[in-house]
Amino acid sequence: MSNIEILQLSVLEDNYVYLIHEPVSGVTAAVDPAVAAPVLEALNERGWKLDFILNTHHHADHTDGNLELKRITGCQVIGLAGDAERIPGIDRVVADNDSVAIGEATARVLAVPGHTRGHAAWWFEDEHALFCGDTLFALGCGRLFEGDAEQMWQSLDRLRRLPPETHVYCAHEYTEANARFALTLEAENPELQGRARQVDRLRRQGLPTVPSTLGDELATNPFLRPESAEIRAHLGLDADAGDAKVFAAVRSLKDCF
Incomplete structure (x- = not known):
């Protein structure tokens, strides 16, 4: 089990961007960078190098920082197949239940469509951390832009079966x-x-x-x-x-x- 560090950045009006730093390897990932500047500032303050961007879905308020961050840091952009053609700068396409190594930590890819057709959640099982984008919010859930209610319910039902001690890092302050x-x-x-x-x-x-x-x-x-x-x-x-x-x-x- 790796003791990841999670830095929560408040950006735009009500978005959250997360930096996940695995201290043993020094590997760092950003989840849904809506903008680049606050991410770069936080990285510089801590002396971290950005290795990965983990996108939950393609919406601009989750991906608009991708290309600038990739240009400046050389990081790799990772997203789920269903949204892949709409994620700026994507390098690696993953599927449901794939695993992505963030240094000594492992993120499991959970396909949770409904808000978009290719929405992913990133579950760090050992660290009890779930990065769920716009599928699940604190006291809420995302709108059904590309899926239907049955599909979204199946996605939420999947998430609610995770351990109750799981920390839910959603993407908005709603x-x-x-x-x-x-x-x-x-x-x-x-x-x-x-x-x-x-x-x-x-x-x-x-x-x-x-x-x-x-x-x-x-x-x-x-x-x-x-x-x-x-x-x-x-x-x-x-x-x-x-x-x-x-x-x-x-x-x-x-x-x-």
């Missing part, structure tokens, strides 16, 4: 609005009530609400809780409704929230 929405569906959930208060406190102090843990999400994120009787009652769905149908109804409500 948690405050997500909490407000979640409370409209499951107002009687005491864990959600407490988490919403914590989120409010953190944001008032200008602090991030990310990462969370998967255990937090399983207890409070309405997109991962189709078994909740309160959510089903709010949606007018009985116990016989499939989980994907519950998810679709929740996603539809959030789209209009």
Whole structure:
């Protein structure tokens, strides 16, 4: 097991870029560099060299720093096959369940389509770290731009089966609005009530609400809780409704929230 260092960079209005540094080898990867300058500044401050870019999907607010970082550092860009032709500067195309070595650490590639057709999550199993882009957010999930509800639910269901101690490093700071929405569906959930208060406190102090843990999400994120009787009652769905149908109804409500 490698003790990776994870540096969280807040960029643009509400994006997070992550630097993953494996200290034994000195290898460093950037996850979803929306812009290059803050990444280069952070690397220079720490004396790190960028070896890899791990893209979760092709959207510009996740890839616009790729080409400049590649030009300056000579790093290798890695992405999932389904989005490969739309990821700037991609060098290496990976498939579901492939492994990528980041020095002494290993990232497993999880195909989680729905937000885009080729969305990847990067799971560092030994380090209990999941970099999930726009598939799973703190108290939320991504919009269905290229997939349907059934596909997205399968992706989320896959993620929710990871160990609950997994730290969830999502790509956006959307948690405050997500909490407000979640409370409209499951107002009687005491864990959600407490988490919403914590989120409010953190944001008032200008602090991030990310990462969370998967255990937090399983207890409070309405997109991962189709078994909740309160959510089903709010949606007018009985116990016989499939989980994907519950998810679709929740996603539809959030789209209009």
